[in-house]
Amino acid sequence: MSESKPAGKRLLLVAACALVDTDRRVLLAQRPEGKQLAGLWEFPGGKVEPGETPEECLVRELHEELGIETEIPCLAPLTFASHSYDDFHLLMPLYVCRRFRGIAQPREGQGLKWVRPRQMRDYPMPPADAPLIQFLIDLL
Numbered sequence: 287m288s289e290s291k292p293a294g295k296r297l298l299l300v301a302a303c304a305l306v307d308t309d310r311r312v313l314l315a316q317r318p319e320g321k322q323l324a325g326l327w328e329f330p331g332g333k334v335e336p337g338e339t340p341e342e343c344l345v346r347e348l349h350e351e352l353g354i355e356t357e358i359p360c361l362a363p364l365t366f367a368s369h370s371y372d373d374f375h376l377l378m379p380l381y382v383c384r385r386f387r388g389i390a391q392p393r394e395g396q397g398l399k400w401v402r403p404r405q406m407r408d409y410p411m412p413p414a415d416a417p418l419i420q421f422l423i424d425l426l
């Protein structure tokens with residue numbers, strides 16, 4: 287048998303976090319205008335940079351995007367998204383974080399909203415995120 291190379295899409299690793307407050311609400315951030323999927327509500331997070339673990343990525347992104355401070359042991363894996371977009375395949379682990387310091391600020395001009403999991407379906411989210419909502423409803 288000859289070796290064949292899959293002609294598929296590139297795999298993009300993005301780490302995402304459900305920040306949970308004392309009222310069991312989850313923070314959603316609205317993707318800014320001009321970006322892909324603009325206007326949709328998403329979990330804070332971003333692309334895992336070379337040499338970085340998903341957990342390190344989230345500690346960095348929560349600080350940069352929101353001014354929230356947390357530590358790796360405060361990030362608990364919940365589930366993941368695996369979704370094909372037109373030009374890449376997204377693999378996105380979703381962590382839950384209940385222990386953090388600071389008040390979330392829209393440091394990148396994004397909209398922010400604390401939302402109860404049962405209300406999350408009222409906020410249009412990227413297609414990759416839809417299957418994740420039920421995990422948060424079950425958890426919280």
Ligand SMILES: Nc1nc2c([nH]c(=O)n2[C@H]2C[C@H](O)[C@@H](COP(=O)(O)OP(=O)(O)OP(=O)(O)O)O2)c(=O)[nH]1
Pocket residue numbers: 300301302321322323327328329330331332333376412413414415
């Ligand atoms: N952070 C986050 N990204 C998500 C979610 N759902 C989803 O499909 N994505 C996608 C959107 C983007 O294609 C990718 C995240 O990339 P990103 O936020 O780091 O980068 P970006 O597209 O804003 O572009 P840039 O910062 O590199 O300019 O993952 C989600 O819930 N949270």
